Amino acid sequence: MDLARFPRRRYTEAPTPIEHLPRLSAALGGPDVYVKRDDLLGLASGGNKTRKLEFLVADALAQGADALITTGAVQSNHCRLTLAAAVKEGVACHLVLEERVPGSYSEDASGNNLLYRLLGADSMTVVPAGTDLAGAMEEVAERVRSAGGTPYVIPGGGSNARGALGYAACAAEILGQTFDSGLALDHVVCASGSGGTHAGLVAGFHAGSAQIPLTGISVRAERTAQEEKLHALAGGVLELAGLPGDLPREKVVVRDEYVGPGYSLPTDEMTEAIQLFARTEGILLDPVYTGKAAAGLVGMIRQGELAAGEKVLFVHTGGAPALYAYPDAALKVVS
Numbered sequence: 424m425d426l427a428r429f430p431r432r433r434y435t436e437a438p439t440p441i442e443h444l445p446r447l448s449a450a451l452g453g454p455d456v457y458v459k460r461d462d463l464l465g466l467a468s469g470g471n472k473t474r475k476l477e478f479l480v481a482d483a484l485a486q487g488a489d490a491l492i493t494t495g496a497v498q499s500n501h502c503r504l505t506l507a508a509a510v511k512e513g514v515a516c517h518l519v520l521e522e523r524v525p526g527s528y529s530e531d532a533s534g535n536n537l538l539y540r541l542l543g544a545d546s547m548t549v550v551p552a553g554t555d556l557a558g559a560m561e562e563v564a565e566r567v568r569s570a571g572g573t574p575y576v577i578p579g580g581g582s583n584a585r586g587a588l589g590y591a592a593c594a595a596e597i598l599g600q601t602f603d604s605g606l607a608l609d610h611v612v613c614a615s616g617s618g619g620t621h622a623g624l625v626a627g628f629h630a631g632s633a634q635i636p637l638t639g640i641s642v643r644a645e646r647t648a649q650e651e652k653l654h655a656l657a658g659g660v661l662e663l664a665g666l667p668g669d670l671p672r673e674k675v676v677v678r679d680e681y682v683g684p685g686y687s688l689p690t691d692e693m694t695e696a697i698q699l700f701a702r703t704e705g706i707l708l709d710p711v712y713t714g715k716a717a718a719g720l721v722g723m724i725r726q727g728e729l730a731a732g733e734k735v736l737f738v739h740t741g742g743a744p745a746l747y748a749y750p751d752a753a754l755k756v757v758s
């Protein structure tokens with residue numbers, strides 16, 4: 424995949440490390456677990472949205488935009504990182520925050536909410552669950568236009584084909600690193616939310632002719648709906664890159680049994696996974712995404728789907744600032 428022809432800003436100096444996790448692997452008694460440290464990407468506190476924003480913000484600037492508009496939940500890592508990119512580029516940033524869990528917005532909340540205020544969002548509009556978010560962002564865009572500005576709208580999670588190029592690039596980075604170090608992976612596991620991460624990885628591995636099985640752990644949607652959405656998005660990534668978009672449907676694999684009662688709502692499996700990573704390897708996961716994705720990884724190991732002798736890569740997509748907004752979920756005593 425020739426990604427060099429796309430405008431791109433660089434927010435991270437070097438490839439993120441792939442680290443072996445011997446103590447976690449021993450505690451689970453299954454495969455050798457490795458982690459792709461995308462929690463160490465650039466911009467304020469890092470995380471997966473930084474890779475998508477490299478392509479999205481470059482496109483915005485190429486189009487002469489002076490204001491970024493995006494949307495997310497009340498504790499959105501994507502909103503925090505879009506805002507950080509806007510600050511760095513010297514453009515304005517407007518956030519539309521969806522109260523996915525009724526009553527979940529609090530002006531004084533910690534975590535990402537504190538960072539929206541510290542980084543200085545130009546406006547924050549809180550809307551109830553189920554709002555037409557594209558419409559709500561268009562209203563903000565219209566306000567920006569009527570004040571003489573040039574807005575650029577980024578969809579939730581940065582998950583359109585252009586944003587997902589960031590994870591096609593990450594797939595290429597993983598293939599390069601594992602080739603250099605002789606690490607033959609048997610499986611890759613990542614979180615699957617708005618889908619740009621998972622779809623970008625699918626597209627990037629496909630374009631690189633890599634046959635490594637990839638499982639996305641859903642944090643919100645039901646399996647079939649998520650797989651269909653991602654299949655279309657991954658095809659769109661390939662087409663944007665000038666490749667045939669006809670991707671075999673079976674390349675998109677989602678598990679949805681770790682969502683629990685719903686998006687951002689805690690589960691004991693999530694809490695256990697957060698404590699396991701923290702207490703064996705000193706790695707911070709988050710309650711909304713990586714905690715549930717890691718619960719999926721642990722579940723697959725305990726069910727014998729990922730076995731001793733195999734090498735599994737967990738893509739750490741970031742999110743640790745949200746820990747400070749969910750202290751009870753992180754510290755709950757689970758057996």
Ligand SMILES: *Cc1c(COP(=O)(O)O)cnc(C)c1O
Binds near residue numbers: 617
């Ligand atoms: C947004 C997010 C995800 C999910 O990535 P998508 O590309 O939206 O599927 C995973 N982990 C963290 C920490 C996130 O902020």
